[in-house]
Amino acid sequence: MRATAVPAxxxxxxxxxxxxxxxxxxxxxxxxxxxxxxxxxxxxTAHDDIVLIVAELAANAVRHGRVPGRDFRLTLTVVGPSVRVEVSDARSEREPVTSAPSGHCDSGRGLLMVAALSARWGWGPRDDGPGKTVWAEYQLPHCV
Known part of the structure; x- marks a missing residue:
């Protein structure tokens, strides 16, 4: 059986x-x-998963990282079998919540979904100004 090549x-x-x-x-x-x-x-599946990751991170940037008059930045990078999503907002004092919500809260599940869909994710200071960048890396299956 031949190994399936990953498109470059x-x-x-x-x-x-x-x-x-x-x-x-x-x-x-x-x-x-x-x-x-x-x-x-x-x-x-890969397309839908990556779009969902972007949707969650962009929604969080708008809801929790918004500073009036400041935009958020989306960066997508694909190299071989990996797609990296980065969303940078302007608020550094609001760290992403990484624990499960308690009670009957209708919010707080987005990053849990990002964690479940991605191979790894994290966040850090924004490299081009004030704020933070939340990132997720998605591993493409060999057959995409």
Missing amino acids: RVGRFAMRFSSTPRGARLARRLTGNRLETWDIPYDS
Whole structure:
């Protein structure tokens, strides 16, 4: 049995978006489009998972990382079998909550979902100004 070769994918996409629900939706839609150009097709599990990761991180940037007048930045990087998602916002004093929500809370599950979908994730100080960057790395299956 022959091993399935992983397509040689290399690409980078970076863009700033307004820290509004509309900006988060646009980030999600442009991610889907970019993944398609990187041969990660619509309706594939990998495509859906990565778009969901972006949706959660962008929504968090808008909801918890918003500073009036400051945008959030989305960066997607694909190298071979790995896609890295980075979302940078302008608030450094609000750290991502990494524990499960208690009680009947309707929020707080987004990062748990990101953790479940990604190979690894984390956060750190933003490298180009005040704020933080939350990142997740997704491992593509060999058959995408």
